[in-house]
Amino acid sequence: MSHLPQSxxxxxxxxxxxxxxxxxxxxxxCASVFLAAAVLDGVATKGAAGKFQSAGLWxxxxxxxxxxxxxxxxxxxxxxxxxxxxxxxxxxIAWGLSGLSLFLDVTFNHRLPTWAxxxxxxxxxVAAGLLGVGEHPSDGPLKQTIAMQMHIGAAILAYCVLxxxxxxxxxxxxxxxxxxxxxxxxxxxxxxxxxxLDRIGAQLMGxxxxxxxxxxxxxxxDWAQSERALVSAxxxxxxxxxxxxxxxIVVQRRRQRLSGAAFARASLLAAIPAVVALYLSLHxxx
Numbered sequence: 001m002s003h004l005p006q007s008x009x010x011x012x013x014x015x016x017x018x019x020x021x022x023x024x025x026x027x028x029x030c031a032s033v034f035l036a037a038a039v040l041d042g043v044a045t046k047g048a049a050g051k052f053q054s055a056g057l058w059x060x061x062x063x064x065x066x067x068x069x070x071x072x073x074x075x076x077x078x079x080x081x082x083x084x085x086x087x088x089x090x091x092x093i094a095w096g097l098s099g100l101s102l103f104l105d106v107t108f109n110h111r112l113p114t115w116a117x118x119x120x121x122x123x124x125x126v127a128a129g130l131l132g133v134g135e136h137p138s139d140g141p142l143k144q145t146i147a148m149q150m151h152i153g154a155a156i157l158a159y160c161v162l163x164x165x166x167x168x169x170x171x172x173x174x175x176x177x178x179x180x181x182x183x184x185x186x187x188x189x190x191x192x193x194x195x196x197l198d199r200i201g202a203q204l205m206g207x208x209x210x211x212x213x214x215x216x217x218x219x220x221x222d223w224a225q226s227e228r229a230l231v232s233a234x235x236x237x238x239x240x241x242x243x244x245x246x247x248x249i250v251v252q253r254r255r256q257r258l259s260g261a262a263f264a265r266a267s268l269l270a271a272i273p274a275v276v277a278l279y280l281s282l283h284x285x286x
Contacts, residue, residue, distance in 0.1 A: 026070060027091075027129035033063040034098070034122035041114035056114045057105075063118070064098045067125075071095055086282040087131040089156065093278075094124035096160030104164075110200045111192060116167045151218035155239070158211035159278050162246070165204040166271040169264035172197040176261050198260060202253055205267060209250050212243045238277035245270040 041056035071091060101117040104110045175191045191197075216239055249266045252258040258266055 024129040024132065027125050030063060030066050030070060031122040031125035031129070033059055033066060034118040034125065037063060038115040038118035038122065041118070053114065056118070057111075060098065060114050060118050061102060063121070064095070064102060067091075067095050067098065067121075085131070087128040089282055090124045090128040090131070092156045093160055093163070094121045094128070096157055097121055097124075097163050100160055100164050104200060108196075108200060110196050112164065112167055113171055113191060116171070117164075120163065120167070148218070148222060151215050151222065154211050154215035154218070155281070158208050158215060159274060161204050161208040161211060162242075162271060162274045165201055165208065165267050168197055168201045168204060169267040172201065172264040173261060173268075176264075194260075198263070201263065201267060202250075205246060205250055205253070205270075209243065209246045212239065212246065216240065216243055235277060235280040238273055238280055242270065242273040242277050245273060 037056040037059035039056075040052050040059065043052070074088070074091075098117055098121045101112045104112060171191045172194060175194055175197065178191075179194070216236075219236060219239070249258065249263070249270060252266075253263055
């Protein structure tokens with residue numbers, strides 16, 4: 001049977017999708033779901049904490065499914081030519097951060113604070129909506145090799161892991177402070193225990209080193225061959241600083257020179273050059 005009829009039938013579908021791009025209202029609507037999850041988890045009262053936290057968690061899961069569907073629609077809408085810009089990068093970060101938190105919950109039974117994950121994801125979605133996705137297409141298709149797609153994917157995933165580790169470290173420091181002052185109510189009751197926070201933090205930092213290292217190897221190769229090397233140099237330097245900082249933290253951790261609160265503070269320090277590198281990536285992709 002010939003494949004021509006099937007290929008021809010895909011053309012009207014692609015045209016119809018192109019006529020209805022992902023709008024700002026869709027992103028803001030998805031952001032409202034994550035915001036509702038953050039509010040439910042953040043305002044949970046002591047007597048009904050279980051109910052509110054459970055509702056917030058299920059809203060987070062439902063929001064992630066919605067965001068996954070929207071990204072799939074965006075890919076179909078773009079067809080063979082996917083436009084890389086600041087909005088799509090923010091969408092990928094939002095999807096990766098929320099998905100990573102759900103992965104940790106299911107695989108390691110380690111639950112990051114829902115209010116922190118959902119709030120950060122909602123912020124990324126609002127920013128992506130303000131920037132616009134699919135409403136201002138580029139002049140031509142963005143030509144990317146498979147290697148460059150791997151570079152972008154590894155970098156985005158690495159920054160998602162570092163973002164999760166930053167939230168994990170902040171939760172550790174808050175919980176450590178609460179235990180030192182014998183404070184167990186309020187926001188401290190919503191935080192996980194110190195031991196799983198410390199264990200998962202070490203695993204997240206190790207994963208970030210490998211992912212960012214892979215992205216840097218591919219990106220450095222492209223940088224050396226690109227005619228726009230000077231434009232990409234600041235982003236590459238910021239990513240290198242982030243990778244070296246994370247690598248140093250992992251080495252010191254394995255030598256048992258960093259543990260507990262010191263490791264958490266060092267992880268937050270590593271987030272500073274990561275934010276700079278991410279900002280430069282968003283600026284370069286406009």
